[in-house]
Amino acid sequence: MLHLSHPSAVIHGEINISGSKSESNRGLILQKLFPQIRLENLSNADDTLLLEKALDSDSGEIDIHHAGTAMRFLTAYFALCQGKKIILKGSERMHQRPVYPLVEALREQGAKIDYLENEKFPPLQIQGQRLSPSNFSIPGNISSQYITALMLVASRFAKPCKISFTTELTSRPYLEMTAALLEKIGVKVNFEPNGVTIYPTHVLPINLKIESDWSSASYWFSMVALAEKAEVKLLHYFPNSRQGDAATGKIYQLYFGVEMEASENFISLKKIPHFQPPKNFELDLNATPDIAQTIAVTAAAMKIKTKLTGLHTLKIKETDRLAALQSELQKFGVETKITDDSFEILSFSQGLKNPVIETYNDHRMAMCFAPWALREKISIADPMVVTKSYPNFYEDLEKVGFIINL
Template identity: 50%
Template sequence: MDVQLSFSSENLLGDVQITGSKSESNRLLILQALFPQISISNLSNSDDTRVLEKALRSREGEIDVHHAGTAMRFLTAYFASKEGREVVLTGSDRMQERPIKVLVHALRQLGADITYLKKEGFPPLKVVGKKLSLNEVTVEANISSQYISALMLIAPSLPGGLVINLDGKVTSEPYIQMSLKLLEICGIKGKYEENQITIEAANDLPPVEVNVESDWSSASYFYSMAALSREAKISLSSFREFSYQGDRAVAGIYRQLGVETEFEEGRIILRKVPFKKPRSFELDLADSPDLAQTIAVTCFGLGLRCDLTGLHTLRIKETDRLQALKNELTKLGGKVEITADSFHLQASEGIKSGTKIETYNDHRMALAFAALSVKTPMEIADAEVVSKSFPGFWEDLEKLGFSVKNRC
């Protein structure tokens, strides 16, 4: 299903309820599976979280995670540590192109029994759960923080806990800090010093309820809409000023693009304010790469030159996000150059109308490009892909006054 989007009002006004963070929810579900005394409220309603939740309840011999990369990585570590459980983990064609060798190698250091069923270094995997008695591992830290978080989450269930030595420059470090903080909230002791993480074994955790903060990545699309509008006042709930999520950085980034954030009783209010356009917009997004598509589209809509670095992980996401961005912005009239880890956009003078945006099975392509409909009518292909992280997105746009028409 494709959607046609348009927005005819001068003002962007309204309230949106955003469900729990996908990143927090998925980490907590693994911890809850290992320690049932943990209860969770405001869980994400995303497809990725539902896939993970279903997998953890499954007793089947094969589990298909579809496009859910976090689920694949977290479940690989989880099932490797579940003594007596044997499972095949598989996914979509794209999932079978996404590397997992770094995590498998680390788990094998701990004694895990994992076999590649097709291509070396990639899913599908056969995982035979064993008692992992070793308590120290070294893992490459410059590929994906999810490998490290996967190890951190199973660490407290291991007899001696776990020491994780990080080899190389750490990428997406805020996600590691998030994992550490959630472990702490659940009563699990851990520390992260220099390039070493130590997680203690947890033998007797007290009951605890964890309330998941709403998703800052999802909030970023409304920041983009506000930046591209003439006037805006959007209320989003429920958010904390002191967040565990790395994408909390969106508030500071978009202040430079004319969007002010006000924290008020568990919600944030976004307001469009006068600002002086910078000659160019330069950011290192190594700590928050999921914001890259949104920021790139915003800068294109504002006619700003944009140079984004620290994007090496975008090549191995749901699609090659750098190439996808270049393809679609070029169709709209943008002039884009990309490297292995960077994105460069020249200042543009307008947006070509009548272009359909392809989404490449990537939710963030649909979500990011939808913001341009503030400026000009847009058509988004395969619009249902947003359910991976934000199932109610199109309904929320209608509440804000957008016209959303389905085209089958």
């Protein structure tokens, strides 16, 4: 149990967040496919370390624990490793998260992948084959990670490969991030109305510098919004970022009064003077679902009635994030309504004193609620789940005056 508070609600500091987990994981797969690539500013998150270890392992059994990105990316990668036989497994929750859209897309093109327990779910047994298909078909509305996994491995094929979407596309910014990394190493990518085509090429030696993680930055936007006074500099962020969660900047300026100034290698955050928050707003987060929890908690703390839509992917994450949010916000007296793809804040009443936040093995639950400690003391159960994406989170909070007791 971790107890979190702030004596003044005034925060000032310079924070160095490690490289984007999303970009790092893509970069590691590309580096394995093209060893001439060198990576800078890799993420120090658990998910990235697990993926890196799995890619370097000679074992016939790989356990990726809670790392959903690693499960999807490694499924596609090992399917191409000719002559290699791998069992790919994870945590109990991972074995409840579907992987069949990706598996079926690969199987249709000759991959040998078997479900070892429940149909459509990990663990998997993968017998690597030499694949070079010209077309994949996959739903576009379940997880962008399935499509990204195919985009990454398609860059190694001998001929162009089209990945056709059988449904409307979700989370396009994550695919654009993948495309941007591929284009940096010389691989041409062409988006079309119903798919994306990858044109392989000879990749030259190159250093890829990973931008710091925008999902992790979102918690600092929330802190600035909830603080009495604030000025925070976040290092290693680039202008015109291709990370989808860079939308945080505009969202927090418009609804929560956080001004962002971007420089060549950092962003500065401060409160907009005399900002009047809206009484309510509605926001479609179909393209950026990973910042939904942060936005919901910020809105609840500021007593703004809010409706967030486009959230259908949150039910198959580390936990059912919509149900978890509803349960924990209730402790603060916040009444909410959830559907399969939306989260709505309806009303506010007196909450519990010193509420204890359950984290549900979900790193984002711990971090999205932490800024509330600028308003009142809170406690976080199983606080070290943050290592999944932001291992230095609590150390960084201490740098700006938060008091942490275990």
